[in-house]
Amino acid sequence: MEEPVQVIEGQLWVSGQKIVYVGPDEEIETVYEKSGLQTILWDREIDCEGNLLMPGFKDAHAHSAMVLFRSIADDEPLQGWLEKRIFPVEAKMTGEDVYELTKMSVLEYLTSGITAVFDMYLTPETIINAYTECGMRNVQVSGLNMFGPTPEVMEERFLKLNGVNSLSSYMLGIHAEYTCPKELLMQVAEIVKRHKAPFFTHLAETKREVEECKERYGMTPTQLLNDLGLFDYGGGGYHCVYMDDKDIEIFKEKKLTAVTNPASNLKLASGIAPVSRFLKEGIPVAIGTDGAGSNNCLDMFREMFLVTGLAKYRDMDAASTDAIEVLKMATVNGAKAMGLTDSDVLAPGKYADLIMIDMHQPNMQPINNIAKNIVYSGSKQNVKMTMIDGKILYEDGKFFIGEDPEKLYAKANEIADRLRQE
Numbered sequence: 001m002e003e004p005v006q007v008i009e010g011q012l013w014v015s016g017q018k019i020v021y022v023g024p025d026e027e028i029e030t031v032y033e034k035s036g037l038q039t040i041l042w043d044r045e046i047d048c049e050g051n052l053l054m055p056g057f058k059d060a061h062a063h064s065a066m067v068l069f070r071s072i073a074d075d076e077p078l079q080g081w082l083e084k085r086i087f088p089v090e091a092k093m094t095g096e097d098v099y100e101l102t103k104m105s106v107l108e109y110l111t112s113g114i115t116a117v118f119d120m121y122l123t124p125e126t127i128i129n130a131y132t133e134c135g136m137r138n139v140q141v142s143g144l145n146m147f148g149p150t151p152e153v154m155e156e157r158f159l160k161l162n163g164v165n166s167l168s169s170y171m172l173g174i175h176a177e178y179t180c181p182k183e184l185l186m187q188v189a190e191i192v193k194r195h196k197a198p199f200f201t202h203l204a205e206t207k208r209e210v211e212e213c214k215e216r217y218g219m220t221p222t223q224l225l226n227d228l229g230l231f232d233y234g235g236g237g238y239h240c241v242y243m244d245d246k247d248i249e250i251f252k253e254k255k256l257t258a259v260t261n262p263a264s265n266l267k268l269a270s271g272i273a274p275v276s277r278f279l280k281e282g283i284p285v286a287i288g289t290d291g292a293g294s295n296n297c298l299d300m301f302r303e304m305f306l307v308t309g310l311a312k313y314r315d316m317d318a319a320s321t322d323a324i325e326v327l328k329m330a331t332v333n334g335a336k337a338m339g340l341t342d343s344d345v346l347a348p349g350k351y352a353d354l355i356m357i358d359m360h361q362p363n364m365q366p367i368n369n370i371a372k373n374i375v376y377s378g379s380k381q382n383v384k385m386t387m388i389d390g391k392i393l394y395e396d397g398k399f400f401i402g403e404d405p406e407k408l409y410a411k412a413n414e415i416a417d418r419l420r421q422e
């Protein structure tokens, strides 16, 4: 069943970091009266000219600094791709490299209307600096595995990075079952229990991953991690392509989110996630771009189209997974999974994390159904403005993140050249 999307004509006011009013013009007199102010002075008044304001997209799974790997590790199977192309170069990347590359990724997120990122990468301390300096909302998640960091370091980061500023937070997690021996998983489970915190991981991404886990433990990765107590306080999995009935039951019971990454799964030929099954079972689905090494772009419009297109194809049913569900995944569901329920929708008291969609472009006309226009014919060319935490960071093709984009591109190329030579 399709739920209506509420589209109203009116005004939206932002004060500081937050939305203070959203509603029709007629109510404004009452709002003025209630405010008790004689006059309200605006820093800026924007005539939206019939364009659409909506909540920003939440990229619920990314490895932002992997923009470094764009177009250098393509057209290869996943395992070889990881082992030959990615891991050796990652071993040489410094915290400074990750910082610069994360900043470059922010430019791309903003052009696609993405206002928050769920990022798993190597050096959380420099990543948080990059995001904070740009003004980008970010939730980092630990990518702990047998090569590092230690569970102690993960816990330290959890305690230290949460609450550092209102734009950033940090969640517990691991890279994947197949990169963590059981003892390590048990240590992580202790930390999850100690903090009663949600837990996220790459999960059931490939058939091989699930089969090898079954050989090792006689059960799927979802069942193993659940048995160890890792999902006792919620969380979820990235990818979730190969899920059996028991896995689905666990997701329902523990209220876990399945974060789907359709472009990455398609390009690495991993498979198509059972998105419509998740929806039928009441399992929340969010959407992630994954890293640029496997995608290769950080674009929520492409992901949204793929989520529904692939679900329709998988089910051989054009009625599967409608546009409204997809919009929810890309906004409120992502926000919920990331613990960002203060920036999920446009309402008074919520953080002003919003975007303006340009309706004055041919692919948005006629406006028979705005939601369907966005999911089926929309693209990042329609993102006219991106605001995070009450600040406009991108508008009419220009960035306002305190960095010259050309300098960030030059830095990224320098890093790529250096790592190629080392």
Ligand SMILES: [Zn+2]
Pocket: 061, 062, 063, 202, 238, 290, 291
């Ligand atoms: Zn990933």
